Amino acid sequence: MSALEPTTQPAAAVRPGRAWRPFALTLPALVLLAAVIGYPLITIVLRSLSEPEWGAQNYVWFFGAPVNLAVLQRTFTISAWVTLVCVVCAYPYAYLMTAVGPRIRLVLVLCVLIPFWVSGVVRTLSWVILLQDSGVINSLLRSAGFTGIRLIRTQTGVVIGMAQVLLPFMILPLYSVMKGIDLKLVQAARSLGARPSRAFFTVYLPLSLPGVYAGAIIVFILALGFYITPALLGGPRSTMLSTLVQTQVLSLLQWGRGGAMGVVLLVTTFLLLALAAPVMRSRHREAGRR
Amino acid sequence: MNPRPDNRGAAIDLESVTKAYGAFKALDGVSLGIEPGEFMTLLGPSGSGKTTTLNVIAGFTDVTSGKLLVGEKSVVGVPAHKRNIGVVFQHYALFPHMTVGRNVAYPLTLRGVDQAKRKVRVARALDMVKMGDFAHRYPSELSGGQQQRVALARAIVFDPPLLLMDEPLGALDKKLREWLQLEIKRIHRELGTTFVYVTHDQEEALVLSDRIAVFNRGRIEQVGTGRQLYDEPATLFVGRFIGDSTVLRGEARSDGTSTALTIAGEAVTAPRRLAGETNPVMLLRPEKLSLRRAGQTAAAGTNRLSGTIAEAIYLGSGSKYEVKLADGSVAIVRSPLTGESFGLGEKVELCFDGADAKLLADDSTADTTLT
Helix, strand or coil: CHHHCCCCCCCCCCCHHHCCHHHHCCHHHHHHHHHHHHHHHHHHHHHHHHCCCCCCHHHHHHHHCHHHHHHHHHHHHHHHHHHHHHHHHHHHHHHHHHHCCHHHHHHHHHHHHHHHHCCHHHHHHHHHHHHCCCCHHHHHHHHCCCCCCCCCCCHHHHHHHHHHHHHHHHHHHHHHHHCCECHHHHHHHHHCCCCHHHHHHHHHHHHHHHHHHHHHHHHHHHHHCCCHHHHHHCCHHHCCHHHHHHHHHHHCCCHHHHHHHHHHHHHHHHHHHHHHHHHHCCCCCCCCEC | CCCCHHHCCCCEEEEEEEEEECCEEEEEEEEEEECCCCEEEEECCCCCCHHHHHHHHHCCCCCCEEEEEECCEECCCCCHHHCCCEEECCCCCCCCCCCHHHHHHHHHHHCCCCHHHHHHHHHHHHHHCCCHHHCCCCHHHCCHHHHHHHHHHHHHCCCCCEEEEECCCCCCCHHHHHHHHHHHHHHHHHHCCEEEEEECCHHHHHHHCCEEEEEECCEEEEEECHHHHHHCCCCHHHHHHCCCCEEECCEEEECCCCEEEEECCEEEEECCCCCCCCCEEEEECHHHCEEEECCCCCCCCCEEEEEEEEEEEECCCEEEEEEEECCCCEEEEEEECCCCCCCCCCEEEEEECHHHCEEEECCHHHHHCCC
16 A cells, blocks of 8 residues: 555765865854854853962852852743743734734734834833833822832842843744644644634644744843843842843952853753753654645 | 444535625535435535535534534534534644644544543544554654545544545645545445545546535536536536536527537537527537548438547547637547547548537636636
C-alpha cells in the first residue's frame, strides 16, 4: 500500500568544497556582535574579577549583603509579573489581529507600533502623570467617591509601566505564530464533538504556545535589564538591579562590583532559561501550518 | 468495524435551503433528499455552492432560510459539536501536536469513552484505513495519502451516522487518488454510514457515488445516478459537466414531432421537440457519433455534417477525434480501434442517428461556468 505513495527525492548534496560559502554571509553580523556584545562582556567579567585586585571579593560582597539578594529576587519577581501581564493582555489582542480584515488589522498593528516611535522617557513620564497621587487615575477614583490608591513609587506602578512598554514584544511574536494556525483545525475539533472552549484549550492554545514562549522570553529578559521605567515610577522599595548597578558604576565608580552584579544577573537568567527549556520545547512538529 | 444493518446511517433532508451573503446567494433554494446509507456526491464547479451545502450540514455555516433535517430531526441552530457528524477536510486538518493515535482518540476522549474501550476502537478504526502501524507517529511524519486516511479514521471512530467529505482527495496525485477512491468505496460499504462527498471532479463522482447532485450557481441542476446524468441530462449544463459532449447550435425549426437544426447550410433532425419557446440545441455523446470519409454514401435517415479533423488522439482502447464543423464549433468523436483511422486535416462527414441527439434548452451558463 505504501508502495503506491510518492516518495520524495533526497535533495541534491551541496558540493563539499563550497559548503562554507553561505556562512560567509553571516560575517558582518558576527563581527558586529563580537564588537558590541562580546568585547564589553569579556571586559566586565574580567573587571569584576580584577578590581580592585584579582579575586572573587566582588562576588563575596554581593552575596554577603542581604539587600543585594533582595533586589535580585525583586528584579526577577517584577519581570515575572510584567511577563504575566503582557501574556494576558497580548493573547486576545494578537488573536483579534488574526481574526479581523486587513484594514482593521492595520489599525491594530499601528496601535502596537506607535508607542515604539515615542521615546521611552516620554512614555514613562506620561505614566507618572497618570499614576501619581494627584494624577489622572487617582482624581477619577476620588471624584467617583473612592479613596485614592498609591500607584507611583510602588511595585504595581513599575509593573504597569514596564508591561505597557514591553507589550509589543509579546504581541508581535504571538501574532506571527497565531496567523500560521490553520483554523480548519478548530473546525475539525468542533465537528469531532468539542465545545468551543474545549476546542480552544485542546487545539488552539497548544498550537499558539510557541508564540507565547517566544514573546515571554523576550519580555522577561528585556524586563530584567529595565532601568528608566523602574527608576522613574518606582520608589526605594521597588529598586531593580539595574539601578543598583548604575549606582555602583556611575556614583561610586565601583566597576568591579557593578560588573559582578551584571554577571550574576546574566548567569541567573541563563539558569532560569535552562530550567524552563524542557517545558518550552514544543513537542509537536511544525506540520499542519499553512 | 462490523457492518451495522440496524444502524445504517442518517437520512438527510434539505428543503429550499438558502444562504445569502448580502445580495449574493451562495445557496439559492437547494432541496435535496439523501437516503440512509447512501453515497451522495455534490458535484459542481468552484463557487457553485457544493461546499457551502456541506458546511451547512456540518453546522459550520448558518442557513438564511430553509429546513435541514438529519435523521428526521431538524438541526437548524444546533452547533457543530452537537451534531455528531464526521467531517473529512481537503487538507486533512490533523492536529499536528498529537500523535496519530491521539488524533483518532480525540472524539472518543470528548465523549468520555474509558481508556480500554478507547484503545480498542482507535485500533479498529486505524486498521480499517490500514494505518494500524502508525499510531505513534506524528502527522508531519506521514505522506498526504496517509494523513488523509488517518483523518478518515478520526472521522469514523465515533460511529457517526453521517460522514461529510470535502474534496478529500483534491491535494493528492492521480494514482493515489484513484486507489483511495476504491478504499473510500470499500469503507462506505463496510460501515453503511451515509456519505456526502464534495468534488469538482466528475470522474471521481462517477466512480464513488450512488447518486450525484450537480450544482451550478447556488442551485441544484439535477440529481440522479451517474448513468441518468450521462444519458438523460436535464440541462445543457449537466450534459456538458458530465462526460465529453458535442453541442450543436443552429437555426431551429420544430414541427409537431421533430426538430430540425440548420448549421452552416446543413440540416440535421431529431425525432422530438422541446416544450415551450426555448431555443433548442442538440447534445451528443462521443460514442454516438461516427466518422466517414467525405463522399461515401450513408444509410438513409442518418444525419450528416461535414467537417475536418482538427485533432486525433490515440487512447489505446480506441481513438478520439476533434472535428471542426463548418460553423467553427468542435465535435468530439470516440471511435473503436477496429474502425477506420483519419489523419489531421482530412475532410470527413460526422454521422449520427437523430434519436441519439438530446434536445436541450440553450443555457448560456453552461459554457461560461465550465472554463
